[in-house]
Amino acid sequence: MLQIIETINTAVNNFIWGVPAMVCIFGVGLYLSIRTNFLQIRKFPYAIKTTLGRIFRKRDASDGAITPFQAVCTALAATVGTGNIAGVAGAIAIGGPGAIFWMWVSALFGMCTKYAEVTLAVHYREINANGELVGGPMYYIKNGLSKKWHWLAYLFAAFGVLTVFGTGNATQVNTITTAINSALLNYNVISESAVSTSNLIIGIIIAIMALLYILLGLGVILLNIQNVPAVFASIFRGAFQPRAVTGGIVLSMFTSLKKGVSRGIFSNEAGLGTGSIAHACADTKKPVKQGMFGIFEVFTDTIVICTLTALVILCSGVAVDYGKAAGAELTILGFTSTYGSWVSIFTAIAMCCFAFSTAVGWGLYGARCIEFLFSEKVIKPFMVIYSLVAILGATANLGLMWSIAETFNGLMAIPNLIALFLLSGTVVKLTKEYFAGEGKTK
Numbered sequence: 001m002l003q004i005i006e007t008i009n010t011a012v013n014n015f016i017w018g019v020p021a022m023v024c025i026f027g028v029g030l031y032l033s034i035r036t037n038f039l040q041i042r043k044f045p046y047a048i049k050t051t052l053g054r055i056f057r058k059r060d061a062s063d064g065a066i067t068p069f070q071a072v073c074t075a076l077a078a079t080v081g082t083g084n085i086a087g088v089a090g091a092i093a094i095g096g097p098g099a100i101f102w103m104w105v106s107a108l109f110g111m112c113t114k115y116a117e118v119t120l121a122v123h124y125r126e127i128n129a130n131g132e133l134v135g136g137p138m139y140y141i142k143n144g145l146s147k148k149w150h151w152l153a154y155l156f157a158a159f160g161v162l163t164v165f166g167t168g169n170a171t172q173v174n175t176i177t178t179a180i181n182s183a184l185l186n187y188n189v190i191s192e193s194a195v196s197t198s199n200l201i202i203g204i205i206i207a208i209m210a211l212l213y214i215l216l217g218l219g220v221i222l223l224n225i226q227n228v229p230a231v232f233a234s235i236f237r238g239a240f241q242p243r244a245v246t247g248g249i250v251l252s253m254f255t256s257l258k259k260g261v262s263r264g265i266f267s268n269e270a271g272l273g274t275g276s277i278a279h280a281c282a283d284t285k286k287p288v289k290q291g292m293f294g295i296f297e298v299f300t301d302t303i304v305i306c307t308l309t310a311l312v313i314l315c316s317g318v319a320v321d322y323g324k325a326a327g328a329e330l331t332i333l334g335f336t337s338t339y340g341s342w343v344s345i346f347t348a349i350a351m352c353c354f355a356f357s358t359a360v361g362w363g364l365y366g367a368r369c370i371e372f373l374f375s376e377k378v379i380k381p382f383m384v385i386y387s388l389v390a391i392l393g394a395t396a397n398l399g400l401m402w403s404i405a406e407t408f409n410g411l412m413a414i415p416n417l418i419a420l421f422l423l424s425g426t427v428v429k430l431t432k433e434y435f436a437g438e439g440k441t442k
Contacts, residue, residue, distance in 0.1 A: 009404050016410035017258050025261060025271055028417045029109025032116050035428050040111035040295050043435075047295040084301065085351065086327040087263040088309040093326035095259030096250040097231070098238025100310045102260030107302035110270030114294030116420050116427045120144065121276030122287035123430060129376060135280025136365075137273035137416045138372045144423050152415040156273065157369040159415070161382070163274075163408040164366035165389045209350050216346070217308040220338045224315040231314040249322035262406045265413065268301040270294075272409060273416035274365045288434035 033040065040047075091099040117137070124143040125135030138160075141153035221228065238245035242256045250256060269275045275297065284290045309331055313320070316334040320326070328351055335343045363386055370382045420427075 006403075009407055013403055013407045013410070016407055016414075017262055019254075021410055021413075022257065022261065024417050025106065025265070025413070026109060028271070028421050029106070029113045031421065032424055032427065033109055033112045035424050036112060036115075036431055038112070039115065039431065040108070043292070044295065044299075047292040050289060050292045051296040084267050084305045084309055085331050087266050088306050089313060089326045089328065089330035091259045091263035092310060092313060093320055093322060093324060093330065094250070095256040096238045096242040096246040096322060097234040097310075097314060098236075098240065098242050098245065098250075098253070098256040099260035099263070100235050100307065101239035102257045103264035103302055103306060106261045106264045107268060107270070107298050110264070110268055110302070111295045111298040113420065114268070114270040114275060114298050115291045116294075116424070117270075117273050117276040117416070118279045118294040119287045119291035119427055119430055120420075120423055121273075121280040122282065122284060122290045123426070125280040128371070133281050134277075134368060134371070136277035136368060137419060138369065139280070140276075140423060141415070141419045144426060145419065149419070149422065152419055154373065156412065156415040156419075157372045159408065159412040160274070160369035161366055161373070163272075163405075163412045164362045164369075164386060165408075209353055212346065213350055214305070214308060216335060216339070216343065217312045220312045220334060221308075221315050223338055224317065227315045227317065228311070231311060234314065235310075246322040262409065264302055264306070266405065266409055267306055268298045270298050271413045271417060273412070274362075277365050277368050286434065288430055 088100075088103075091103065095102075120140040121135040121137070124140035125133055126139055126143070128134045138153040138157045141156065142150055145152075234245045238250075239256060239260075240253055242250040242253060265271050275294070279290055279293060282290050312334040313330055316337045318330070318333045318337050320330065328347075332344055332347045335347055363383060366382060366386055367379045370378050
């Protein structure tokens with residue numbers, strides 16, 4: 001049975017991630033970049049100022065600001081996840097070091113793509129029967145395009161439901177804090193007045209895990225600094241001549257490009273539209289300002305964290321078995337070869353935290369998609385099935401699971417990329433109006 005599934009998935013995967021998909025992903029990203037005059041580069045300082053600045057600002061609903069804790073959680077959700085650790089390792093193993101170069105290229109255009117997704121999600125969102133803000137690709141397709149395109153919304157939602165069973169990247173740390181606080185309140189460990197303090201402590205713990213990963217990663221690079229020039233040379237050379245770097249195992253440039261782009265999207269979600277589902281819940285009246293998080297998230301996720309992971313693997317000098325599936329164990333090997341086996345304890349704990357929050361976040365995405373297709377009554381049965389799939393994920397073949405995840409990601413991206421292309425005019429209009437208003441207030 002598994003052999004049949006693998007055969008079918010391989011055929012679909014090769015089609016989905018073939019030349020047409022690469023053209024669509026890069027094409028839409030480039031098209032949006034040109035139409036916004038490369039906003040991700042021009043307004044990059046503004047994006048950093050806007051996103052990081054809101055972490056320390058008090059809540060101001062009229063300004064659309066979210067609370068400091070929510071801002072930290074949003075940033076962490078977008079920058080650290082299983083895709084940053086296991087996904088990068090898999091990209092290098094199958095596509096060679098050159099895959100990282102193509103990950104960078106896709107991220108450059110992906111920053112504008114995700115900006116557009118978040119902006120449209122906030123602009124076209126709705127309030128559901130429970131009084132909650134809901135949005136994402138299915139809603140900006142439904143509310144932004146004519147009826148002849150509405151089938152794309154249902155297609156996206158259907159693929160979204162399937163995707164959550166095989167993939168996951170963004171996190172919703174708020175959900176974790178809510179669960180922990182409920183338990184602490186039920187057992188009278190804390191009082192209602194101490195909830196904000198509890199949130200802060202949980203946020204600090206999660207932030208420490210992320211910061212430790214970054215610091216330990218930088219340590220690996222510094223301790224192997226003599227290898228850095230050769231590593232970057234292998235990345236650039238491997239992007240165009242992978243066989244020269246991998247000993248002939250990775251034969252084509254397209255294989256390197258495919259793995260770099262697909263794993264990059266798995267990590268930063270630019271093109272998938274899933275991250276915009278969470279952003280649509282933000283308490284803001286300024287879609288463009290919220291869209292700046294998209295630029296910040298892709299840059300931090302891929303250019304910073306994914307690059308750090310790649311350097312940990314390549315600078316440490318660990319043997320990479322090119323051509324064979326690899327996951328977090330390759331990244332962990334990069335750490336242990338430098339620090340010793342003790343660091344594997346930290347990486348195991350960190351991976352558990354990242355993976356758990358990933359599962360929680362994608363549960364939200366799946367719930368929103370199933371609600372769009374049917375109604376909120378279907379959410380609970382869906383979550384039961386979603387939880388049980390964890391057993392399959394724990395026992396299935398690593399290579400097959402990642403391949404299925406890539407396939408579902410590709411299927412999910414198609415209707416979203418079509419919608420982004422069609423709604424590009426709205427993105428340009430909203431962007432011009434927002435920055436024209438910014439200029440008047442200065």
